[in-house]
Amino acid sequence: MEEILAFESKPSPDYPSSPKVIGSYVQAFLICPRQVWLMSRQICPDEDHELLQIGRLIQSQSYARERKEVHIEHLALDLVRRAGKNFVVAEVKKSSRAAEAARMQLAFYLYELKQMGLEAEGELLFPEERRKEYLVLTPELEAKIVKMKEDIVQIIARPIPPAPARTRFCGKCAYAEFCWA
Numbered sequence: 001m002e003e004i005l006a007f008e009s010k011p012s013p014d015y016p017s018s019p020k021v022i023g024s025y026v027q028a029f030l031i032c033p034r035q036v037w038l039m040s041r042q043i044c045p046d047e048d049h050e051l052l053q054i055g056r057l058i059q060s061q062s063y064a065r066e067r068k069e070v071h072i073e074h075l076a077l078d079l080v081r082r083a084g085k086n087f088v089v090a091e092v093k094k095s096s097r098a099a100e101a102a103r104m105q106l107a108f109y110l111y112e113l114k115q116m117g118l119e120a121e122g123e124l125l126f127p128e129e130r131r132k133e134y135l136v137l138t139p140e141l142e143a144k145i146v147k148m149k150e151d152i153v154q155i156i157a158r159p160i161p162p163a164p165a166r167t168r169f170c171g172k173c174a175y176a177e178f179c180w181a
């Protein structure tokens, strides 16, 4: 399987030597580095996977009155609103099962916005759990993001993906059939 992947996913000549890190890679990195590599090669997970469908539904139905899906350069932000003088960027998640990964994804957005000269605060929203967390970018979080971006670029640069390794996330992962069939 790995040899087939390496063959099928050979980067095209215009594949960037230093690819852009995006929010979904950050979240995937903290769940499973193999996911990052598969996503980077546009290897799509099972689009009919029940959890992907539920996730889309929640994103489309929650917070309908707020502005949704704002694209700024390589960032796709779930919600953006003004709170006084500040911008608040919110990330919507189906559950808090991978809350740490979601926190780092949001911290990544705040970091990237800061690099563009935009200061913002973060909110992590779990509508099904009626839960909200606030996030502020600290120097410690910034240092973690910088290191994580370097690690992600190294994973993407590999000719073959990291081997599958069973974790508690595999059971609900849309790539499960791909990894374990």
Ligand code: SF4
Pocket: 031, 032, 033, 034, 035, 163, 164, 165, 166, 167, 169, 170, 171, 173, 174, 175, 176, 177, 179
């Ligand atoms: S099924 Fe498991 S090993 Fe495969 S991509 Fe998903 S989390 Fe990673």
